[in-house]
Amino acid sequence: MDDGIVIVGGGLAGQRCAETLRREGYDGPVRVVCSEPRRPYDRPPLSKGLLAGRHEVGSLAFRAPDWYARNSVELLLGVAATGLRAAERKVELSDGSSLAYEQLLIATGGRPRPLPTLTGYDNVSVLRTLDDALVLRDVLGRRGERLALVGAGFVGLEIASTARALGLEVTIVEAAPSPLHGVLGPILGSWFARLHEDEGVTVLSGRTIERLEAGRGAVRALHLSDGHVVAADHVVVGVGTDADVGWLAGSGIETTAGVPVDADGRSRLPRVFAAGDAAATFDPSLRRHLPGSHWEAAARQAARAARTMLGLEPVPAPAPSFWTDQYGLRIQYVGRSSATDSIAIDGELGSRNFAATFSRAERAVAVLLVDRPRNLPAARQLIERGTP
Ligand SMILES: Cc1cc2nc3c(=O)[nH]c(=O)nc-3n(C[C@H](O)[C@H](O)[C@H](O)COP(=O)(O)OP(=O)(O)OC[C@H]3O[C@@H](n4cnc5c(N)ncnc54)[C@H](O)[C@@H]3O)c2cc1C
Structure with missing residues (x-):
């Protein structure tokens, strides 16, 4: 079989x-x-939308049963x-059984x-x-509660935006000098800090948690490295994501930062x-290999x-991109801004509508669009061509 x-x-x-x-005709x-x-x-x-109560749980499924x-x-x-x-082409399962495969996709x-x-x-x-989101949706339903967010990545910033719209008091604690510092650098990181501050969020960057005040199994306050005390009814930790690949220990796959694969998704193990x-x-x-997120x-x-897997020609890969929604703004990003040497701003950095182009050796390598969704195809073309 x-x-x-x-x-x-x-x-x-x-x-x-x-x-x-299935679309490509595989019938095994x-x-x-x-x-x-x-x-x-x-x-x-x-x-x-789910956190804000605009989306129902059922609407999130990709396909009907x-x-x-x-x-x-x-x-x-x-x-x-x-x-x-x-070597045996088998995956072991938590119920004690195992599954044999001809080819395997790791997508954990x-x-x-x-x-x-x-x-x-x-x-x-x-x-x-989804279960995490349902817990958090209950918390966000309690107007006036004090929410502390530890870590100012994209997900943390989106939670801050949703929580403010629902009337919570929000404080962000971030160890780096500004939100998203590692991805976007200091100039745009500071823009994100201002965006949140203007919406009433307290942003405490460049600080770490020194100790906690806790009682009856709950955190009451975070004492920060600069002496600041953040009182909280609920705390959300968003300090990054690691590839969920612990189950591959001993399989022969190196998994320090995710399963290393080539552009077609092949790992070093056959099939x-x-x-x-x-x-x-x-x-x-x-x-180098870059983890996905x-x-x-x-x-x-x-x-x-x-x-x-089916032996078909690969479709050319577009430039990497992602989006985030905060305070009703659609913010989009194309390319990779690591090791860039200049940023050009089209529009006003003090506003909520601009495009920032990151370059390396005069070659455009990434674009951040704030509330300019119609510019996305042009930004994509620019990054794929690399020339201004
Ligand atoms: C709250 C949130 C908001 C996001 N917003 C954006 C956004 O606005 N823009 C954007 O570009 N990206 C966003 N992302 C990121 C995006 O959703 C992820 O990049 C995407 O879901 C990755 O898909 P995946 O299939 O690799 O992993 P996942 O969607 O995480 O799916 C992996 C599945 O594997 C299961 N699994 C794990 N271990 C095992 C195991 N040992 N055995 C069997 N099953 C296992 C997991 O339970 C999970 O169901 C967001 C992510 C989150 C969490």
Whole structure:
């Protein structure tokens, strides 16, 4: 019997791989193993519409239940992969069974990086899954509560924006000199700080947590390195995401920052592919593997890996991109701004409508668009061509 294709992880990448396989005419078995008990759903609304109460839980699923039956895609939900025996082409599962495969996609995504100081308290949470979002939605329903966000990444900033709209008091604590400092640098990081401050958020950058005040299993206040005390009813930790690949220990795959793969999603093990936040894709321009953390890359890589599994020509990869929604603004980003030497602003940096172009050696390598969605195709073209 044909063991077919096994997809471990039923998020965006897993779903896209299954869809692409069927669309391209693959008619062998496709099985998706996912530790979450829900059929594949979309995560971006978790920090936006779902948290704000605009989206219902049911609207997040990628496909209706009958899509899986009609397309002969078998979902094994609420079961985790616990190991990979690549020489035998088998994935071990948490229920004690194992699944044989002809080809395997690793699509187990990411998990929030833990912050040991804040682990084990009832009023401290993270946001990665729908269940996490439902917990947080309850908290955000309590108008006037004091919310402390530790970490000013995109998800943390979106939670801040939603929480302010719902009338909570919000404080952001960030160790770097400004929000998003590592991704966008100081100038645009400061723009994000101002955006949030103008909306009534207290942004405390360049500070770390020195100690906690806690009682009855809950955090009451964060004491910061500069002496600041942040009183809180609830704390959300958003200090980054790590590839969820611990289950691959001992499999022969190196997983320090995700499964290293080539541009077509091939890992170093035969018949084993990876895509999405669990993968670290080789970037020829930077000459290293970069871990994933964005929607568009996860969708594209999974479709490309599926085509490679079927021996089809790869579709050319567009420039990487992502978006975030904060205070009603659509903010989009194309390219990669690491190691840039100049930024050109079209518009006013003091406003909420501008485009920032990052260059390296006079070559445009990234564009940030604030409330200019119509400029996205031109920005994409600019980055793909590289010339101003
Ligand atoms: C709150 C939030 C908001 C976001 N907003 C944006 C945005 O605005 N723009 C943007 O570009 N990106 C955004 N992202 C990022 C985007 O959603 C991710 O990049 C994308 O979901 C990655 O897809 P994935 O399939 O690789 O991983 P995931 O969607 O995380 O799916 C992985 C699945 O694998 C399961 N799994 C893990 N381990 C195992 C195991 N051992 N066995 C079986 N199953 C396992 C997980 O439970 C999960 O269901 C956001 C992410 C979050 C959490």
